[in-house]
Amino acid sequence: MSVLTNNLDLFLRAFGQTLQLFAISGVLSLLLGTLLAALRVSPVPVFRAVGAAYVTVLRNTPLTLVFVFFLFGYPLLEIVKIEPYTAAVVALSLYTAAFVCEVVRSGINTVPVGQAEASRALGLTFVQMLGNVVLPQALRSVVPPMTSTMIALLKNTTVASGFAVFQAGTIRDSLSEQGENVLLGLLWVAIGFVILVMPLTYVQQTFEKRWSVAR
């Protein structure tokens, strides 16, 4: 316990950073992933190809390599300078978006084709159909896998440790510098993650309950 109480400030700041990384990357990846899914089901072949290529590349690249690119490779291109923290957000968002895209797309596939046909027959454009009819139903059916994707993102934030971005994954290094018991410290880190995941599970259950009634 003393590992925790002696370093409470460290733990709180680190988990605060983790939470922030997660929240920003979570929102960005949900938006980008949904947009990618829209591209992948669009009637325009070029859009579909772009969406498919994105998913293939990002989903098959280890996250660490995505980080390496944005922290070390991208600066060499000398386009716009980005801080390591921003680079971490970008890497996490782009990487997770590929998974969000596939989850959303699987949800779109569960929506009966008649829903889209009725929308088109009424004069809705592709974007109106997606936004008002197909996506709302698709997202309802993917709450569990989407929660899993978000939990994976939460844990993936620790990959930033290898790139000097301070967050819960770097607590270990700070503790070992101070000569604290690292293993005990790691146990507390794990408990911290469990505590962070719990609200996500709660959110999942709430959505599942709400949306199971409305059908």
Place this chain on the structure above:
Amino acid sequence: MTAASAPPMIRMAGVDKFFGPLHVLKNVQLEVPKGQVVVVLGPSGSGKSTLCRTINRLEPIDSGVIEVDGQPLPAEGKELARLRADVGMVFQSFNLFAHKTIVENVMLAPTKVRKIPAAEARKTAMELLERVGIANQADKFPAQLSGGQQQRVAIARSLAMKPKVMLFDEPTSALDPEMVQEVLDVMTSLAKEGMTMLVVTHEMGFARKAADRVIFMADGEVVEDSTPEEFFSAPKSNRAKDFLGKILTH
């Protein structure tokens, strides 16, 4: 309104449609003047649904011309969406939006496509629901309604766009027998009000009572095109005789 210069509401000329090697519509010629009610009959697989779906381009055709109110069907895009807004369509499986309440189902297209303010769209929606006899279910979800009720909502949803013409693809085929009449009643009243309608149905009662004209299809071809009286009392082709023999004996 029957001025000779007015274009027909629907005009199909030399329409061919293939599904892979399958020739589903063969050189179809069809003109439906404004206000006419046309019933399309034919055995299963004869291309009735396909015919219906080509008129608002849910199925694109391979050759020929289709015009709605004098306007050729545009390619997929905003133009086509605008044209579809004027062509109502009622499906065999209702296809109500499962995540929206009944009144929201009816309001969606008017607010999104016609940009009508929500309050006004709701008022019109409630009037239409009143008309089809489901105003008291307005806040329920589609799954909570019977098939007949859902189909009446689907008709109201189409009417909310103030269409020039309505297409029905076997609107009562998925219904329990006791619910067929309530839907046919709504359709009959629409027909009486002068709505231009193309109706694929096996309901001979409706064809006799409400149709101005009967089209009989077989193997992708329009085989007969006559009045209901003529068709039912004196079908010309053997295929039509055969078809009528089968459906009238049970």
